[in-house]
Amino acid sequence: MSLGAPGSILPREKGAAPLDVVIAVMAFLAALALGASLLAERTAAGWRAGLSDRLTVQIVPPANISAKALAREAETALSILRATAGIAHAEMLSESQTQALVAPWIGSGALLSELPLPRLIDATLVPGARIDSAGLARALKRAAPDSELDDHARWIARLAGLAAGITWSAYVILFLIALATASAVAFATRAGLDAHREMVELLHQMGARPSFIANAFERHYFMSTLGAALAGGALAAVFFLVAGSLESAGVEAAPFLPPLGLKMSEIGWLALVPAIAGIIALATARLSVLAALRKIY
């Protein structure tokens, strides 16, 4: 029949109310923040996995060392690495590989062939193996005094810190958006109560319990917030999907930055935004109405 869901006691507003616009924008921003934290998590995990199972040893040539002596030190370091438990594979980069690494910075001209380049050994760990890096570094120093072991620990720690920073920033932003959403709904609810004062007084007169009146309002704001937040969240999802498809088509958003594309499974998390927005609206409207009704009940 015409009644529809109980809660339609409040008139349905035509078109988008200002609150809907505010909620849609909030939801869009919240979904962006949530997506950013997901990306940061995934990217950091990827980097961590890529770095934590590798070691690099450099033999840095001091002044006046002969190429032969440098090569001997490098060979010693390589054999020590190969003999270490937990290291699956160790290989010396050839001189041309090393040159290729630095070429982008100093060019491949005559200077490059004259520059005393360090020798680099790239080692891969047995997956899951734990290595005593400090002990290994000491053993290498003893046999090859110019060797330097780099287990990327500092990098990994920094990346983890960066990812944690992004994630926590996202959480703070999400919290602030939730707070702003609740305030906007509380404001709108109070205005709504004022606009429907006569109706509220009538319901009160007819013996409606406060919860009956609160129900009407909370349903109203739950539905309108859900709709607006779905729109905002969907917009953000489209943003991440388009960014993802552009990237997989070879268009890089920004070099050196993590990719912006979210996987489908991650897009699913964005559905949390309208759901939580709806719950915030419902709870806020209910509490606002019950608080206001305390004056007449």
Place this chain on the structure above:
Amino acid sequence: MQARLARRKRRRYGAAMVRFENVGMRYGAGPEVLRDVTFVLEAGSFTFLTGLSGAGKTTLLKLIDMTEPPSRGLVTLFGNDLSVTKRSAFPALRRRIGVVFQDFRLLPHLSAFDNVALPLRIAGKRENDYVQDVEELLSWVGLGERMQAKPATLSGGEQQRIAIARAVVARPDLLIADEPTGNVDSEIGQRLIRLFAELNRLGTTVLIATHDRSLIEDLRAREMRLVDGRLVELRSARP
């Protein structure tokens, strides 16, 4: 001692739907609109409240439906002394009263059907269980064809009939109506009074404020008249 007294008092008021004892009422610091009003509405009674415009009829009804508290005196409703009844118990008491307001107070954004169904929803009834009742009642008051109409598109008389249907739809224990036939022609007026009488036969206590003497003549019910804020008993129950 106190408790026994209270119990005896409660028993004494048990049969009374409404009891006023030396009730006085003034709005703010204004003059007393009602003075020393004392009466009882027995369960199942049918009473007219008459008086000139401004005599205090609406004010008296407001004391009964708990819109206003009396300035002095005792008001009991369904045996509850309202001055000591907990506020949290008021909604349940209010649901036992059907009120036809002088100004109707229909919700403008709801259809005739939804306006009439409102008390049932407030009582927690499910729509499936009351659709038929509401439709029948609307037909009874001559609005079967206008169930989906918004109040603004209806005449004053039609709005009044919706207001009446809304007041009776939940079969209240007590029905109070303020000038319920003020906007309808006499034929419809008679029909509405018959509706009230029918409801009364089913057990509802009825109090109707009106200045329309022709209605009163027909029913030969009890009449209480307000003169200058004082109650004058003109005619007691049916002969």
